[in-house]
Amino acid sequence: VAATDPEGFDITYTYDTSPSNQAQATIVNNNDGTFTLTPSITEIDAGSFTFRAKATDGIHVISTTTTAALSFTTPITFTTDSRMNEMTLSFGSNPTTYKDGFIFTGDTTGYNWTNAVPSNTLSAGKKYFEFIWSHYSGAWAESSSGMIGVAGSDQTQFGFGMEDGSHTYTLDTGKIITKTNGTVTITDIGLGAPVRESDVIQFAYDSATGELWINKNNTTWWPSDPASGSGAVYSTNSVPPVIFAGSRSSNVISFGGYFNVGNDVVYTPPSGFTAH
Structure with a gap:
């Protein structure tokens, strides 16, 4: 989120904690206007992930919305000992x-x-x-x-x-x-x-x-x-x-x-x- 405050007030960065397909990624707020999104390694759904964030100095608000197309694969699971039975x-x-x-x-x-x-x-x-x-x-x-x-x-x-x-x-x-x-x-x-x-x-x-x-x-x-x-x-x-x-x-x-x-x-x- 590109944000500057000419009057020098502190800027607070936040993001929507309920984006579309929440389970598809984890989100980290870096508190500098950037956010790190990490796709899930276990999620099987594919589709899009809509991320919304904003910056505010308490009076002014700047918002941004990003939509990314995502696809996921699920690892094959086997029996508990990871092999075919004899x-x-x-x-x-x-x-x-x-x-x-x-x-x-x-x-x-x-x-x-x-x-x-x-x-x-x-x-x-x-x-x-x-x-x-x-x-x-x-x-x-x-x-x-x-x-x-x-x-x-x-x-x-x-x-x-x-x-x-x-x-x-x-x-x-x-x-x-x-x-x-x-x-x-x-x-x-x-x-x-x-x-x-x-x-x-x-x-x-x-x-x-x-x-x-x-x-x-x-x-x-x-x-x-x-x-x-x-x-x-x-x-x-x-x-x-x-x-x-x-x-x-x-x-x-x-x-x-x-x-x-x-x-x-x-x-x-x-x-x-x-x-x-």
């Missing part, structure tokens, strides 16, 4: 659980399959999360194994992770299966196999570029360092991605693990990335 995935029962773009699906080969399309997708931005393996049993072969990866949110459980745009990390072989325009490619990404109990599979992705990076136990990122190098392009279509874990086996497979997200990740996210 799920046991077995052929036949085909459990399906999903939350905030992470999905657990049972057998994906079509045997007793059910639709497994999540209701929402991954957070936008440059994000990092982990998958921690807990146990497995039953038949275990390259054609009959657990897998985790990224797939389009329009896919169903039948063939999940095996359609165009998918990147699937096989837990028994440590290889990546990709499918682009109908062509399947299997790549050894050099992280070692099989995945053992308590191994930490690390993922970094950039939703703006559609790139994905994978690591295990904080050794060497594939295909390059996310902080400085290009990732594998994980989608050839326009649908948002989801991260999934499941079995591509027609035999009885039982395994478990959990997606580790939030502030309790085991390893520090790559430079420029934040925990999902």
Whole structure:
């Protein structure tokens, strides 16, 4: 509020304590004609914030009104321990659980399959999360194994992770299966196999570029360092991605693990990335 008093009287600065959308910001009166407005980090509403202030010497009053357009995002909330609950995935029962773009699906080969399309997708931005393996049993072969990866949110459980745009990390072989325009490619990404109990599979992705990076136990990122190098392009279509874990086996497979997200990740996210 630009105010001067030629007669030298003290000027008092005040502001409206009930502006529009009060919860959207905190206000500090600096008592010098300036005010500091700090947007709320938890407010979910978007819109405009109207701020009214005035200066007075007891006789004269100068008022000002400022309207600013504001938008806010709400951080994703997870279970109390900031991770997905452990799920046991077995052929036949085909459990399906999903939350905030992470999905657990049972057998994906079509045997007793059910639709497994999540209701929402991954957070936008440059994000990092982990998958921690807990146990497995039953038949275990390259054609009959657990897998985790990224797939389009329009896919169903039948063939999940095996359609165009998918990147699937096989837990028994440590290889990546990709499918682009109908062509399947299997790549050894050099992280070692099989995945053992308590191994930490690390993922970094950039939703703006559609790139994905994978690591295990904080050794060497594939295909390059996310902080400085290009990732594998994980989608050839326009649908948002989801991260999934499941079995591509027609035999009885039982395994478990959990997606580790939030502030309790085991390893520090790559430079420029934040925990999902």
